[in-house]
Amino acid sequence: MSSLLGEKFIHSGEVVKLPLEFVRQLSIKVQHHRPAWRCDKVMDIYSGCALCLPNLTSPVLHQPTHTAPLCIEIKPKCGFLPSSKHVSKDIKTKVCRFCMHQHYKVASGKWKRRSLYCPLDLFSGNRQRMYFAVRHLIEEPQNNFKIFKGGQCIYSSKEGSDDSPDLNSLLHHLRPYFIFGNNRINSHMSGKAVMNDFIQVLVNALLRGGGGDSGVVTDRHGEGRSFCEASFFNKERIRHGSQGLPSSSVLFRILQTQMLDTLDIEGLNPLYRRVEQHLQDFPKERTRLQMDGPYNEAFLEKLQKCPAEDDGSVEYAVAKVHQYRVAMTAKDCSIMVALVPSTEEEVDDESVSSQRWLRDFLSRPPAFSSLVSILDLDPKPFDSIPRQLRLDQNIVSCYLRTGGAVPKGSLPPVPGIFVAAEREDCTLLFHPV
Numbered sequence: 001m002s003s004l005l006g007e008k009f010i011h012s013g014e015v016v017k018l019p020l021e022f023v024r025q026l027s028i029k030v031q032h033h034r035p036a037w038r039c040d041k042v043m044d045i046y047s048g049c050a051l052c053l054p055n056l057t058s059p060v061l062h063q064p065t066h067t068a069p070l071c072i073e074i075k076p077k078c079g080f081l082p083s084s085k086h087v088s089k090d091i092k093t094k095v096c097r098f099c100m101h102q103h104y105k106v107a108s109g110k111w112k113r114r115s116l117y118c119p120l121d122l123f124s125g126n127r128q129r130m131y132f133a134v135r136h137l138i139e140e141p142q143n144n145f146k147i148f149k150g151g152q153c154i155y156s157s158k159e160g161s162d163d164s165p166d167l168n169s170l171l172h173h174l175r176p177y178f179i180f181g182n183n184r185i186n187s188h189m190s191g192k193a194v195m196n197d198f199i200q201v202l203v204n205a206l207l208r209g210g211g212g213d214s215g216v217v218t219d220r221h222g223e224g225r226s227f228c229e230a231s232f233f234n235k236e237r238i239r240h241g242s243q244g245l246p247s248s249s250v251l252f253r254i255l256q257t258q259m260l261d262t263l264d265i266e267g268l269n270p271l272y273r274r275v276e277q278h279l280q281d282f283p284k285e286r287t288r289l290q291m292d293g294p295y296n297e298a299f300l301e302k303l304q305k306c307p308a309e310d311d312g313s314v315e316y317a318v319a320k321v322h323q324y325r326v327a328m329t330a331k332d333c334s335i336m337v338a339l340v341p342s343t344e345e346e347v348d349d350e351s352v353s354s355q356r357w358l359r360d361f362l363s364r365p366p367a368f369s370s371l372v373s374i375l376d377l378d379p380k381p382f383d384s385i386p387r388q389l390r391l392d393q394n395i396v397s398c399y400l401r402t403g404g405a406v407p408k409g410s411l412p413p414v415p416g417i418f419v420a421a422e423r424e425d426c427t428l429l430f431h432p433v
């Protein structure tokens with residue numbers, strides 16, 4: 001995945017040996033912290049080894065004497081609409097998978113209210129749409145959005161809960177990070193201004209390129225596939241068109257990897273059946289075709305050099321299956337954005353004129369150092385493809401059955417969770433400058 005997503009975003013970790021008793025005790029200790037729907041999966045307590053990884057909620061660029069770092073976890077999900085000729089339901093080319101899945105999750109009782117977040121807005125590269133997407137993630141985080149402060153989770157959702165996220169508590173945690181200068185002005189920042197600055201800083205981190213590659217890619221996959229009809233974002237609101245994503249940004253790399261899924265699950269299923277039949281006839285071929293790894297250069301070459309047309313061979317089918325599995329990993333990954341506040345000394349620049357400094361001081365969000373990483377890159381198993389097909393069919397049929405209406409029994413979206421912040425009394429303050 002590092003070859004596809006970029007090594008700067010990936011932490012491969014180090015394999016370490018652990019005493020079996022330690023692992024057993026650890027498994028017992030963490031069990032009651034796990035959500036109920038995860039408890040059917042158990043820790044392997046007999047391997048005696050584990051992966052040692054950095055704590056991304058508290059990055060190495062953080063100095064212990066400074067303010068505790070913030071870390072935002074985002075599960076962006078799939079950022080494009082399929083255009084495969086194999087797609088049997090036209091709705092899939094108009095409404096994104098995430099938006100349809102929300103209806104299915106509420107109808108099945110997994111969540112009480114649907115999220116209004118749309119991944120296509122986040123992946124658009126347009127700052128207005130991205131701001132809109134992040135705002136909806138904050139309003140209804142589900143398991144797609146979490147905020148950590150100093151390594152502790154301070155904002156998230158509990159599955160199946162009727163409770164709305166506590167925005168006031170979040171504002172209490174965020175406000176100190178956005179009072180900059182010497183407190184003359186921003187000590188009276190409204191909640192709306194705090195949230196606005198926070199979202200701007202997060203969007204900046206997601207758009208920031210790296211490695212000297214700052215090219216912006218526009219019209220990545222056709223205008224029609226970059227808008228979801230279920231999104232609440234009004235296209236008419238876009239004032240500056242779609243800027244596109246910087247080609248070295250984390251969202252661009254994830255999106256390109258997701259788009260290895262060129263056939264959609266419906267087009268892939270016949271190829272999966274071909275491979276499955278071949279493996280039933282020749283079980284030993286499973287190793288040669290690398291169905292269970294190793295995920296090395298040879299595996300990467302298989303999926304990168306896949307022929308454009310189906311020649312009927314099992315090799316072609318295997319390559320497309322591998323592409324789909326890798327794309328599914330990218331569709332289900334998490335982005336960790338660690339934000340470390342820069343001190344006034346770090347952002348001070350004597351060459352900046354006092355007039356320009358004051359303008360920036362009044363208008364810009366404060367400076368942060370950021371570290372962006374990608375997590376949850378476990379390979380999707382070959383045998384999970386039939387389950388993916390059933391889930392896809394259930395999601396689409398549920399959406400078509402309801403006509404995109406709010407499922408029965410669901411709670412309404414949080415009524416303007418930002419309204420509380422926006423209703424704060426506004427006070428005009430004059431300060432000597």
